[in-house]
Amino acid sequence: MEDALEFIESHMEESLNVETIAKAAHSSTFHFQRMFHMWTGITLGEYVRKRKLTLAAQELAVSSAKVVDVALKYGYDSPESFCKAFRKIHGVVPSEARQTGVPLKAFPRVSFQLPTLGSDEVDYYIVEKEAFTVVGKAAELVCGNEGRTRQWFWGECRLDGTFAKLSSLETDTPFLGVTMNFDEQFTYMIAREADAASMADGLAMQTIPSSTWAIFPSIGPLPDAIQNTFRKIYQVWFPATDYEHAGLPEIEMYLSGNAQEEGYRCEAWIPIVKNNANARRYSG
Incomplete structure (x- = not known):
């Protein structure tokens, strides 16, 4: 699972699909998606979207990159679809992210930690x-x-x-x-x-x-x-x-x-x- 997270983070500027991500975890797609959701409480697709929009907001806040270029960089086909997704996460449109004092959301990378040995037994x-x-x-x-x-x-x-x-x-x-x-x-x-x-x-x-x-x-x-x-x-x-x-x-x-x-x-x-x-x- 950690290998898959590393793969996701290193390919944020590419089109990420569940088959490729699951392969990095030596897992089937069904198993990986189910495991990911149970561990994190969100779906794999939602996680990737939130991470990409976190990085996009950081880039807009500290650089002069055009909104359309940032949208394309993180996999959005049009500024309109990027704007809609950006507003849903951050509560503002992408152009407003450049303004001083505008609050933005940062969704961190998740991590997986196995439970302590013997802390939770499972009967089956x-x-x-x-x-x-x-x-x-x-x-x-x-x-x-x-x-x-x-x-x-x-x-x-x-x-x-x-x-x-x-x-x-x-x-x-x-x-x-x-x-x-x-x-x-x-x-x-x-x-x-x-x-x-x-x-x-x-x-x-x-x-x-x-x-x-x-x-x-x-x-x-x-x-x-x-x-x-x-x-x-x-x-x-x-x-x-x-x-x-x-x-x-x-x-x-x-x-x-x-x-x-x-x-x-x-x-x-x-x-x-x-x-x-x-x-x-x-x-x-």
């Missing part, structure tokens, strides 16, 4: 599961605190009848939260494991490919318990193992019980593969 077990189908409702959601989030979508599905439809399916499987296509926006599905014959009007079907799964118990009231479990998976468990996210959907499995009780149990299912790049690096 591994299973193999063949491909299966889930039935439910999906939406395109947004990372972070803006726009449509997981909690918002659970609330919507309670109000629009989706829960009633899922509860009526001829299956005894638990409710699931399925995350797919992780990026700044991602697909999230509230579902149950079932076949196409169980479908109700207004629901969709999704196939979950066969995979090796690491399963993590989560104990405590929602949503804090499951959110803390995912943080531990990415901040503690992945760095402590030679596993990597397989890039397939990941699953929250909500078992029966009162989700607000201290002893409520649910599970996080993470599709995994062995990280051969790390294994070769460590053995070499």
Whole structure:
């Protein structure tokens, strides 16, 4: 992860894409983006934008460079798009950054620090599961605190009848939260494991490919318990193992019980593969 950050910092004046950055971290794109978000609380794309606009503001404040040249230098196709992004971060237009006393934002480079040995243990077990189908409702959601989030979508599905439809399916499987296509926006599905014959009007079907799964118990009231479990998976468990996210959907499995009780149990299912790049690096 630190190698990837160094790569980002040394290529700020170039077009940065997630595939190239993930390669610097010896990681798949899905795994890297998910790890980055869990460690920093922001997406990779947002981080790169904020770092570029921090450097752009510094350059405008101390040099006579033209706004259009600075915009092009940091990857903006036009002064208009640069101005819009600059104002969103700094609260002023680029030309105002030259004025004495104008406040600007500085977004620092992040750093990764592994937790102290033994400070946080993670319980898990591994299973193999063949491909299966889930039935439910999906939406395109947004990372972070803006726009449509997981909690918002659970609330919507309670109000629009989706829960009633899922509860009526001829299956005894638990409710699931399925995350797919992780990026700044991602697909999230509230579902149950079932076949196409169980479908109700207004629901969709999704196939979950066969995979090796690491399963993590989560104990405590929602949503804090499951959110803390995912943080531990990415901040503690992945760095402590030679596993990597397989890039397939990941699953929250909500078992029966009162989700607000201290002893409520649910599970996080993470599709995994062995990280051969790390294994070769460590053995070499």
